[in-house]
Amino acid sequence: MMISILIFILLPYLCLGIFLVGMGLRFWLWARTPAPLRIVTTPAPKTRYGVIWRLVGDLLWFPNLFKADKLLWAAGFLFHLSLWLVLVRHLRYFLLPVPGWVEEIQTLGLYAGYFIPLFLTFLLIRRLILDRVLYISILGDYVALFLLLVITVSGILLQVFFRTYVIDVKALMISLIHFQPKIYNFHWLFALHLISVMILLTYFPFSKLLHAGGLLLSPTRYQRAKFEERFVNPWDYPVAYNPENLSTPEKYAQTLSGMAGGGER
Amino acid sequence: MRTPVPVPEIRIGASGHQHCHPAKAKDMVKIDLPAERLENWKDVMLKKMAEVLDNYRSVRLFLDICVKCGACADKCQFFLGTGDPKNMPVARADLLRKVYKRYFTLGGKLWGRTNEAEELNEAVLQEWFTYFYQCSECRRCSIFCPYGIDTAEITMAAREIMAAAGVATKYVTEVVAKVYDAGNNLGIWPAAWKYNCAFLEEDLKETEGVDIKFPVDEVGAEVLLIPPSADNFVNTDTMIGYAKMFHAAGISWTTSTYCNEGGNFGLFLNYTNLKKTNNRILEAARQLRVKKIYWGECGHAWRAGLAFTTTLSGAMDFLEIPYPAHICDLTSELISKGAFKIDRSANDEFLVTYHDPCNVARAAGYVEPPRNIIKAVCNHFVEMHRDTIREKTFCCGAGGGLLADEIMEIRMAGGQPRAEACRATGANYLATICAICKANLPEVMKHHRVTCEVGGVHDLLGRALILR
Numbered sequence: 001m002m003i004s005i006l007i008f009i010l011l012p013y014l015c016l017g018i019f020l021v022g023m024g025l026r027f028w029l030w031a032r033t034p035a036p037l038r039i040v041t042t043p044a045p046k047t048r049y050g051v052i053w054r055l056v057g058d059l060l061w062f063p064n065l066f067k068a069d070k071l072l073w074a075a076g077f078l079f080h081l082s083l084w085l086v087l088v089r090h091l092r093y094f095l096l097p098v099p100g101w102v103e104e105i106q107t108l109g110l111y112a113g114y115f116i117p118l119f120l121t122f123l124l125i126r127r128l129i130l131d132r133v134l135y136i137s138i139l140g141d142y143v144a145l146f147l148l149l150v151i152t153v154s155g156i157l158l159q160v161f162f163r164t165y166v167i168d169v170k171a172l173m174i175s176l177i178h179f180q181p182k183i184y185n186f187h188w189l190f191a192l193h194l195i196s197v198m199i200l201l202t203y204f205p206f207s208k209l210l211h212a213g214g215l216l217l218s219p220t221r222y223q224r225a226k227f228e229e230r231f232v233n234p235w236d237y238p239v240a241y242n243p244e245n246l247s248t249p250e251k252y253a254q255t256l257s258g259m260a261g262g263g264e265r
Numbered sequence: 266m267r268t269p270v271p272v273p274e275i276r277i278g279a280s281g282h283q284h285c286h287p288a289k290a291k292d293m294v295k296i297d298l299p300a301e302r303l304e305n306w307k308d309v310m311l312k313k314m315a316e317v318l319d320n321y322r323s324v325r326l327f328l329d330i331c332v333k334c335g336a337c338a339d340k341c342q343f344f345l346g347t348g349d350p351k352n353m354p355v356a357r358a359d360l361l362r363k364v365y366k367r368y369f370t371l372g373g374k375l376w377g378r379t380n381e382a383e384e385l386n387e388a389v390l391q392e393w394f395t396y397f398y399q400c401s402e403c404r405r406c407s408i409f410c411p412y413g414i415d416t417a418e419i420t421m422a423a424r425e426i427m428a429a430a431g432v433a434t435k436y437v438t439e440v441v442a443k444v445y446d447a448g449n450n451l452g453i454w455p456a457a458w459k460y461n462c463a464f465l466e467e468d469l470k471e472t473e474g475v476d477i478k479f480p481v482d483e484v485g486a487e488v489l490l491i492p493p494s495a496d497n498f499v500n501t502d503t504m505i506g507y508a509k510m511f512h513a514a515g516i517s518w519t520t521s522t523y524c525n526e527g528g529n530f531g532l533f534l535n536y537t538n539l540k541k542t543n544n545r546i547l548e549a550a551r552q553l554r555v556k557k558i559y560w561g562e563c564g565h566a567w568r569a570g571l572a573f574t575t576t577l578s579g580a581m582d583f584l585e586i587p588y589p590a591h592i593c594d595l596t597s598e599l600i601s602k603g604a605f606k607i608d609r610s611a612n613d614e615f616l617v618t619y620h621d622p623c624n625v626a627r628a629a630g631y632v633e634p635p636r637n638i639i640k641a642v643c644n645h646f647v648e649m650h651r652d653t654i655r656e657k658t659f660c661c662g663a664g665g666g667l668l669a670d671e672i673m674e675i676r677m678a679g680g681q682p683r684a685e686a687c688r689a690t691g692a693n694y695l696a697t698i699c700a701i702c703k704a705n706l707p708e709v710m711k712h713h714r715v716t717c718e719v720g721g722v723h724d725l726l727g728r729a730l731i732l733r
Contacts, residue, residue, distance in 0.1 A: 026329070033322040036536075038572045039415060041407050042630040042656035058411065067657075068266060068336035068409035076334070076411075131275045133335035135350045136359065138381040141333055206372050211412055214330035219323045220413035225630055227589060230575040235320055239541040244295045245445035249548050252523035255455070256484060256552055 001183070007191050008172060009181040015198035022205025027213070035219040036233035044225035051222055058215055072126070079119035082112035086155075089113070093170050094177065110159070116152040120145055140207050147200045154193040162189050267652045269659075269685035272339040273348035280349040283675045284395040285434035285667075292435070295442040296538055299431030306430035307385055311368055313429040314422075318369060323418040328365045330412055331355060337406035337416070342659045343399055346678025351396045354406035354416040360392055361423050390432065397423040398434055399675050401665035402533065403623035408656050420665070425535040433534060436669035440530040441538050444545070449494030449526035458522050461497050465505060475732050477512045479504070482553070483519035489550050490520050490592065491527040491570070492561030493700030496721075500703050503562055506723025509730050510596055513605050524549035527566025528700060533666035540577040543569050547578045556585045559592040562721050564622030564664065564699030567591055571629045593634035593698060596726060600641045606731040612643040615718075617725065618692035619648070620683060620706070621658035622699030632656070635698050635722045642729040653686040661697075663705035673708075680709030688715045695719045 045051045057063055062080075065073045089109025092098045124145050127133050158164050168184040175182045203209065215221060241248045290300040303309050318325045338344060338353040350356050359381070366373030366382035373382030383389060402417035427433060443452035453461070462479035469477050480486060488511070496504040497520075511518045524545040531539030550558050558581075560570045571589045575581060581588045599605060617639055625631045632655045639646055653659055662679030683706065687695055695706060695717050706719040 030322060030326050030329075033319060033325050035322040036320060037576055039323060039418065040572070040628070040630075041404060041413065041415070042627050042632070044630055058413075062411045064409055064413065065334070065336055065411040068340065068411075070266075072334060072336060130335065132272075132338045132344075132350060132353055133333075135275055136333045136335060136338070136353065136355050138333070139379055140381070206370070208330065208332045211330040211332045214326055215412045217322065217326055218330075218413045219326075220407055220415050227571050227575075227629075228587065230580050233576050236540075236576070239537055239544065241445065241541075242295070242297060247444075247446055247448045247523060249523070249552070252521075252549070253552055255522070256482060 004183050007195060008183065008186070009176070011195065011198050012176055015201045019201040019204055023213075026205050026210060027217070030214070030217045034234045035223070036235060038223055038225075038227070038231045039219050040223045040225045041220045044223070046225055048224070051224055055216060055222060058221055075119050075122045075126070079116065079123065082116045082119065085109040085112035086116065086152075093166070093173050096170075096174055113152065113159070114156060117149060117156070120149050120152065124149075143203070144200075144207065144209060147196055147203070150196045151193060151200065154189055154196065158187075158189055158193060162187050164190050267650055268339060268345065269650065269653060269682045269689070270345050272345065275350040276348040277350060280343075280347040280352060280399060280675060280678070281395060283399065283672045285398045285436060285669050286671050287394075288431075288433040288435050288438040292438040292442040293431065293433065295445055296438060296534075298428050298433065298438070298535075302431045306390070306432070309430040310385060310390075310426050313426045314364070315369070317422045317425060318365070321418065321422060323415060324422045327358065327412075327414045327419060328362050331358060331362070331414055334411070336409050336411065337414075340406050340409045341416075342403075342405070342662060342679045342682045343401070343675065346662070346681045347399075347675065349399075351392070352399055354400075354410075354414075357396055357400055358414070358416055358419045360389070360396055361419050364389060390427070393423055393427060394432060394434075397427070398667065399672070401623070401660045401663065401667050401679065403660035403664055404627050405623065405657070405659065408627065417665075421532070424533065428535045434666065434669065437530050437533050437666040440666075441534060441542065444526060444530070444542055448521070448523050448545070450528050450530060451494045451498055451526075453494055453498060453525070455522035458494075458497055458520070458525055461501075462520070465501060465508070469505065469508075473732070475512075477505075477508050477732075479508050480517075480519040482522055483517070484553050485555075486517045486519035486553065487556050488516055488518040489553055489555040489558045490518050490561055491524060491546055491549075491558060491566065492520065493528050493563035493566060494526045495700040495704065496561060497525065500562075500700065500721055500724075502724040502727060503703075503721035506721060506725070506727030507561065507592060509727045509732060510592075510599070510605075510723065513730055513732060514595075514599050519553060519555070521549040521553055523552070527560050527563040527570060529565055529569040530666060532565055532569055539569065539573070543574060543577045546570070546574065547581065550584065557590065558584060558588065559590055559595055561592050562698035562700065562723060564624040564701060567622075567631065568624035568628040571631070591631065591634065593631075593638060593722065596723070597634040597637040597641075600638060607642055607729045608731050609642060609644045609729055611729045612694075612725050613645070615643060615694035615725075616645045616647060616690075616692045617643045617694045617696050618646070618687060618690045619654070619722075620661070620687070620695050620697040620702060621654055621656075622697055622702050623658055623660050623664060625698060626654075626658050627656050630656075635696070638722050638726060639696055642725050647690045647692055649686040649690050653682065659683045659686070661699070661702040661705045662709055664699075664701050668701055668704055676705055677709060677712045680705060681713060684709050684713040684715045687717055688713075693717055694725075696722050696725060698722050
């Protein structure tokens with residue numbers, strides 16, 4: 001009983017809380033940090049619409065990665081697409097009544113989910129066999145892949161072999177959403193699925209998973225190449241010459257006036 | 266994605282022995298930096314790092330969001346050339362990231378090394394000094410990064426942090442100090458500048474029989490030209506090209522002995538010197554009461570000029586629109602208006618290809634005007650492989666303050682992809698609009714045995730212009 005309360009009630013509230021506060025703080029930190037200079041990269045948009053298109057493109061189909069590495073792009077793109085489909089599919093456990101479009105995406109989301117471990121395995125193997133990628137990999141890179149593997153494999157097992165009583169799952173979620181938590185009996189595999197999702201959420205704001213959304217505040221992507229417009233650095237400060245410097249504005253003015261005087265004589 | 270040289274296997278420490286000479290006290294003092302490394306360098310650097318993190322969204326965000334996918338790894342010419350894994354953009358950023366994690370993130374404070382966090386110590390500083398001066402701030406990695414992570418921002422941050430504690434390279438600091446003494450990177454004194462200009466005038470009169478002026482400090486001229494100072498001294502054919510163009514177009518112009526340099530080495534050091542150097546351009550324009558400023562054939566100059574001038578040096582509305590403007594804008598516009606008589610056959614001995622300087626192509630999106638000029642003045646033009654030109658261009662190997670002789674190995678390694686891409690075209694003239702490219706690429710071509718002359722775009726124009 002105590003364990004159930006811990007896993008199915010306290011943990012979700014705690015982890016979701018950390019996730020939301022952590023993400024909020026991180027975005028606040030980024031947003032409040034000024035971007036002092038215009039650091040656009042070619043081809044840079046000139047208009048706000050251009051920026052929106054660029055960011056939407058970056059979020060949806062990763063054009064830079066496509067330019068860089070086709071195979072990695074394919075794996076990364078399919079993984080993210082599948083992940084989104086699965087996430088949307090999961091909305092049926094949270095929404096009452098279930099909207100029609102969530103109903104319609106169920107089958108697609110289901111199949112997408114079966115493929116995710118394949119993409120993750122590919123990314124893991126790539127990380128291990130490409131010497132240069134292995135060199136830059138740190139524990140955090142494996143932790144993220146491992147957590148996602150645990151989540152997706154346990155999810156697939158719950159769907160295929162250890163069918164969970166989804167009515168109870170939904171009842172739990174609805175009860176949590178309405179802050180009137182109730183206890184139900186679940187298979188241990190469901191507990192594993194839920195716990196690993198919660199760990200991932202907790203880990204999210206402190207890790208490279210921040211790339212989701214961080215992109216929107218990346219100056220090289222969102223800035224405009226409107227060079228004729230003045231771009232102001234909020235923390236700009238005046239600079240001055242020191243006595244060691246020989247070429248100063250004052251001396252140049254003297255030189256020029258000296259020359260003009262000489263010309264007149 | 267085609268790479269002109271095969272992607273090497275990693276060779277740990279392959280270029281670790283190549284580092285620039287440390288700065289000299291006399292230069293550091295002139296550019297408002299500590300004369301030598303401070304006693305409490307570590308505290309100063311950490312304090313500066315906190316400041317940089319609070320001042321640059323780019324740095325903070327890029328350190329946070331990198332997923333280490335490795336898409337950038339084989340895009341850097343210094344990794345391709347050396348195989349040293351610390352020359353992969355992501356690994357270069359990791360040098361800063363590990364210290365950031367240790368002192369500025371919860372995970373790093375709690376779990377230390379298991380979370381890739383590391384104390385700032387002597388070894389780390391040595392690594393920074395080596396590898397942040399093996400990056401040419403060319404930003405090629407940034408256009409392949411799915412999040413646009415720009416390693417030049419990281420390199421600039423690290424150099425700024427080091428500089429605050431009195432750690433910098435001789436080459437970069439020397440150049441900045443020269444600007445504040447002589448007005449340009451090469452340290453050409455005003456008298457010498459005027460002498461060189463007079464010499465070019467006489468030379469042209471003798472060889473071509475035309476009276477073409479190279480005006481200096483002419484108050485009230487219409488145009489102030491900000492060339493790289495090398496054009497007055499080494500790449501004189503480029504200077505002659507400008508002068509002939511202005512002469513043929515009937516535009517009054519001048520250079521300034523206060524600011525006869527566009528190349529901004531403050532960009533490779535810290536914000537204060539970036540601003541101070543850039544301010545000189547608008548100051549010279551005000552004092553000379555010109556109507557327009559044109560930047561000459563210089564890569565870093567045009568990045569600072571186009572993208573940063575209004576931020577660093579204030580509004581340019583005392584000038585005529587359009588601003589900021591590049592000399593190639595003017596020349597290609599005049600050509601398209603039919604302002605010149607051109608004999609293309611003057612360049613028939615050349616099969617010309619064009620090397621996009623990184624800062625011009627990637628920071629400014631400036632790829633067409635130089636090509637338009639070349640196509641208008643040459644009969645034979647060929648492009649290098651499309652993965653090595655325009656915004657995907659490779660660095661010459663010596664940008665970003667790396668044009669120092671003590672790191673010649675790095676310069677030659679970094680220039681290799683460009684050399685191979687050039688070799689594949691069979692071109693015998695590599696045109697470019699950057700003084701650093703013009704200084705390093707001839708060496709690179711010689712080193713990699715590519716028979717190709719390197720020169721400016723206005724050099725070609727100068728040859729083809731009919732003045733009488």
